[in-house]
Amino acid sequence: MITHGARVTIDYEGETPLWRQLAEILRGQIAAGEYGHGARLPSDTTLVQQYGLARGTVRKAIDALVTDGLVRRVQGRGTFVV
Amino acid sequence: MITHGARVTIDYEGETPLWRQLAEILRGQIAAGEYGHGARLPSDTTLVQQYGLARGTVRKAIDALVTDGLVRRVQGRGTFVV
DNA sequence: GCCCATTTGTACGTATGTATG
DNA sequence: GCATACATACGTACAAATGGG
Numbered sequence: 001m002i003t004h005g006a007r008v009t010i011d012y013e014g015e016t017p018l019w020r021q022l023a024e025i026l027r028g029q030i031a032a033g034e035y036g037h038g039a040r041l042p043s044d045t046t047l048v049q050q051y052g053l054a055r056g057t058v059r060k061a062i063d064a065l066v067t068d069g070l071v072r073r074v075q076g077r078g079t080f081v082v
Numbered sequence: 083m084i085t086h087g088a089r090v091t092i093d094y095e096g097e098t099p100l101w102r103q104l105a106e107i108l109r110g111q112i113a114a115g116e117y118g119h120g121a122r123l124p125s126d127t128t129l130v131q132q133y134g135l136a137r138g139t140v141r142k143a144i145d146a147l148v149t150d151g152l153v154r155r156v157q158g159r160g161t162f163v164v
Numbered sequence: 165g166c167c168c169a170t171t172t173g174t175a176c177g178t179a180t181g182t183a184t185g
Numbered sequence: 186g187c188a189t190a191c192a193t194a195c196g197t198a199c200a201a202a203t204g205g206g
Contacts, residue, residue, distance in 0.1 A: 017193060043171055054195050059172085067149055075172045076202030099174060125190055136176050141191085157191045158183030166206100173201070182192070 010051050018053055022061035030070060030081055041071060041079040092133050100135055104143035112152060112163055123153060123161040 008025045010018055029035055042050065047058045062079060065071045073079045090107045092100055111117055124132065129140045144161060147153045155161045 019193075045171075056196085057194060060193090063145075073172060074203085076170080076204080078171065078203095101174075127190075138177085139175060142174090155191065156184085158185080158189080160184095160190065168206085169204090171201100171203080174199085176197080176199100177195105179195080180193085182190100184190080185188090 010053065019057045019060040019064070022047070022051060022053065022058065023064040026061065026065060027070065030065075035081045037081055039081045040077075041081070043078060092135065101139045101142040101146070104129070104133060104135065104140065105146040108143065108147060109152065112147075117163045119163055121163045122159075123163070125160060 008028075010021050012018070014021075026041065035041060041047075041062070044055050044058050044062075047053070047061075048055050051058070062071065062073070066073060069082060071079050072082050090110075092103050094100070096103075108123065117123060123129075123144070126137050126140050126144075129135070129143075130137050133140070144153065144155070148155060151164060153161050154164050
């Protein structure tokens with residue numbers, strides 16, 4: 001079930017939107033301490049490759065984390081855990 | 083300045099993102115009471131036609147208002163002022 | 165200062181699904 | 186059943202910012 005390094009997989013058939021599934025995965029990883037304070041999350045492109053999603057979908061997932069104040073995006077640098 | 087019924091126009095050349103300009107326009111109209119409490123905003127499609135933007139851009143603008151708690155979207159019905 | 169690779173930001177278009185009335 | 190309206194997901198292209206060489 002592992003796909004390109006992603007430890008958790010997206011369920012393309014389920015009822016939960018793909019962007020929400022990814023958001024939950026990332027949220028879980030942050031909560032688990034895999035990405036500590038100030039750590040940089042994988043880039044959009046990396047997540048696209050790891051989870052097999054479109055960039056728009058990946059960005060929508062991260063948008064949710066940004067709205068929750070969990071991460072912060074910096075153009076040209078990356079997305080960082082607050 | 084009038085374009086397809088839109089009272090305010092989008093500046094395609096300026097530095098302000100189109101989605102932000104539309105968000106400000108709608109915010110202003112709500113603040114001005116053009117759309118009162120419970121009123122329904124124009125549909126995505128209508129805004130697309132009025133302002134000459136892509137639907138994704140229109141939705142991103144409304145996303146901002148939703149995040150601010152200014153409006154609420156209901157699938158199948160519309161977007162309503164909170 | 166300049167080029168280049170990386171990364172996020174914006175904007176477009178298309179298609180299909182889901183909910184409401 | 187049908188039309189309308191929002192939701193999801195894909196793809197593409199280019200702009201802007203950052204940092205390294």
